[in-house]
Amino acid sequence: MLQKPEGSDSTQRAANFSETYRRAYRWMLLARVAEDKIRSLFLGGKVTGGVFLGKGQEAISVATGMALRDGDIFAPLIRDQAGRFAFGESVVDFTMTYIGSRSGPMRGRDGNIHRGRPREGMLPMISHLGAMVSVVNGVLMAHRFQGRRNTVGATSLGDGATSTGAFHEGLNQAAVEKLPLVLVVTNNQYAYSTPTDRQFACADLVEKAVGYGVDGHSVDGTDLTSCLKVIGGAVERARNGFGPQMVVATSLRLSGHGEHDDGHYVLPDLKDSALGRDCLQVSHSHLLKEGWADQETLDSWKRDSISQVDEAVAHAMREPLPDPAREDWCAIASRHLAEGNV
Amino acid sequence: MITYLEAIREAQAHALAADPRVYLYGQDIATFGGAFKATKNLAQAYPGRVLDSPISEDAIVGSAIGAAIEGMRPIVEMQFADFSTVAFNQIVNQAATLHWRTGVPCPIIVRLPSGGTPGSGPFHSQSLEAIYAHYPGLIIVTPATVEDAYSMLLESITIEDPVIFCEHKYLYYHLKAESLPSEALPIGKARVARQGRDATVVTYSAMLHECLAAAEELAAEGWELEVVDLRSIKPIDTDTVLASVARTGRVLAVGEAWPWGGVTAEILARVASEGFNLLDAPPMRLNSKDTPVPFHPNLWGTHRPTAQTIAAAARTLLNK
Numbered sequence: 001m002l003q004k005p006e007g008s009d010s011t012q013r014a015a016n017f018s019e020t021y022r023r024a025y026r027w028m029l030l031a032r033v034a035e036d037k038i039r040s041l042f043l044g045g046k047v048t049g050g051v052f053l054g055k056g057q058e059a060i061s062v063a064t065g066m067a068l069r070d071g072d073i074f075a076p077l078i079r080d081q082a083g084r085f086a087f088g089e090s091v092v093d094f095t096m097t098y099i100g101s102r103s104g105p106m107r108g109r110d111g112n113i114h115r116g117r118p119r120e121g122m123l124p125m126i127s128h129l130g131a132m133v134s135v136v137n138g139v140l141m142a143h144r145f146q147g148r149r150n151t152v153g154a155t156s157l158g159d160g161a162t163s164t165g166a167f168h169e170g171l172n173q174a175a176v177e178k179l180p181l182v183l184v185v186t187n188n189q190y191a192y193s194t195p196t197d198r199q200f201a202c203a204d205l206v207e208k209a210v211g212y213g214v215d216g217h218s219v220d221g222t223d224l225t226s227c228l229k230v231i232g233g234a235v236e237r238a239r240n241g242f243g244p245q246m247v248v249a250t251s252l253r254l255s256g257h258g259e260h261d262d263g264h265y266v267l268p269d270l271k272d273s274a275l276g277r278d279c280l281q282v283s284h285s286h287l288l289k290e291g292w293a294d295q296e297t298l299d300s301w302k303r304d305s306i307s308q309v310d311e312a313v314a315h316a317m318r319e320p321l322p323d324p325a326r327e328d329w330c331a332i333a334s335r336h337l338a339e340g341n342v
Numbered sequence: 343m344i345t346y347l348e349a350i351r352e353a354q355a356h357a358l359a360a361d362p363r364v365y366l367y368g369q370d371i372a373t374f375g376g377a378f379k380a381t382k383n384l385a386q387a388y389p390g391r392v393l394d395s396p397i398s399e400d401a402i403v404g405s406a407i408g409a410a411i412e413g414m415r416p417i418v419e420m421q422f423a424d425f426s427t428v429a430f431n432q433i434v435n436q437a438a439t440l441h442w443r444t445g446v447p448c449p450i451i452v453r454l455p456s457g458g459t460p461g462s463g464p465f466h467s468q469s470l471e472a473i474y475a476h477y478p479g480l481i482i483v484t485p486a487t488v489e490d491a492y493s494m495l496l497e498s499i500t501i502e503d504p505v506i507f508c509e510h511k512y513l514y515y516h517l518k519a520e521s522l523p524s525e526a527l528p529i530g531k532a533r534v535a536r537q538g539r540d541a542t543v544v545t546y547s548a549m550l551h552e553c554l555a556a557a558e559e560l561a562a563e564g565w566e567l568e569v570v571d572l573r574s575i576k577p578i579d580t581d582t583v584l585a586s587v588a589r590t591g592r593v594l595a596v597g598e599a600w601p602w603g604g605v606t607a608e609i610l611a612r613v614a615s616e617g618f619n620l621l622d623a624p625p626m627r628l629n630s631k632d633t634p635v636p637f638h639p640n641l642w643g644t645h646r647p648t649a650q651t652i653a654a655a656a657r658t659l660l661n662k
Contacts, residue, residue, distance in 0.1 A: 134401035138408020169401035331478035333502035
């Protein structure tokens, strides 16, 4: 089940910005702790398959997840753990999917970041980049048919996904249908190992928005304050009928593409630049500087995150693994049409 | 009289009237009524529920998947089956895997105007049922009659899985029936379209009519061919095929699609592995030639199986 973030929408709106910032930081911290833990389990051989981290992109992701509310749609990508938590994903959904538990949302049939609960608004990504854009469009079209107003659909992409046909078809479709879609494009400078100068030739990806007839927004993805304001603002514009919104957030991927990749090709100059700042550390310092949290509080938040993650890992470890003998090897829902049954 | 094409239109009209979850989406299908007029007047009759799409097959199918997750029953038109390759990723990786991965079904219908017609050439003539059938998670139907075009489209709307609805363009205007059916065989059941004792011809879609003409030709020579119309190729009704082969001892599988792999290969594999002892002669198959579908009618008429080449193949089979 998706968990409910603390506080209702109205209290969230009424709360002052420092409170929003604190909550955002706590989701980011939880994501970082959870991902560090999964990385350790991966290195210890306890997790099979890929491990993909959102390190350095938590501010962008959490701002997306927190701007959404009940009834909205989120199709996260591979570096969206903070946004997933903020949107309502439980820590055990995260651990059970990585470990492959039979009782997790994907039941060992799919793993790691390929998880979701479509009926609860979180769509499970496929690996083909850009492919979720039109699926979110379809959900929003359904809401229109059904008279469900004021919902927003958000999805995340990287700089690499903007080169796909699916991105183009999806964003154009959203623009033609004037759908409340928010595309959050994180330009983290590399798509796997490919740098941006081999990915696109425009000066800035946000220029693409003009070509589609949608609003474009730029934001420094290392700065939580800006992310909350810009991405939150884009979500509100979509909700208020201004059509699709494209946000381009800049950052640097602070890990390999996955944990199988050491990212040795990332240029040192980029690491040393402002892009290479760790958004979690930046927001940590900001909380202290503004007096929105003291060191003792920050330490307690960290302990709380560690305890939540440890508990979720222990929970997942206790759950049964998939059993090929008990598996239902039927790919279709209409069982009467499964071969052998006709 | 009602044509195969009108039956498809009527089924969509019926679905729109009966089920508020149904909407139609595709290129030129709204006020224009579709490239073949399969949605003629439906946009006018059901405002807001028959929508023109951009030329974006990937996004057409992707959006249908999202809408289906939210409880809608989209019917999307690919205009030509050939263009569905642009939507291939959404069909085989998104729609076909969703239920398996998440337990949430994906009830969409993708209409593929399929198969060759004279002058249509390499990119408006393809029969792609086999490539979709290769993927787990999809239902593939290939109606060969006016009645099936109507009833199978209506039944498809009740199916919780993605349905690839392969409607044959050659039959759109040629094939007529007195009226629409009030009852029908369910999807998944093959039909013995003509009874015979000497050999079984297994086929589907437009090739049914070529096979029936071939059977007529051989009847004049004293041979009785049994013709089985598969109706759906995923699932394949292997039982009906084997029961027929048990009666005749010989099998010829005929398809308009390309020969490598595919439906005819699947039929022969099943007959050989599950009914080898029923056979009195090696099984045979006949497909189009292994080239792109040619434009000129002189070439096209030879590229695909016809009543004459099917009859010739059947004679070879009967004399083995």
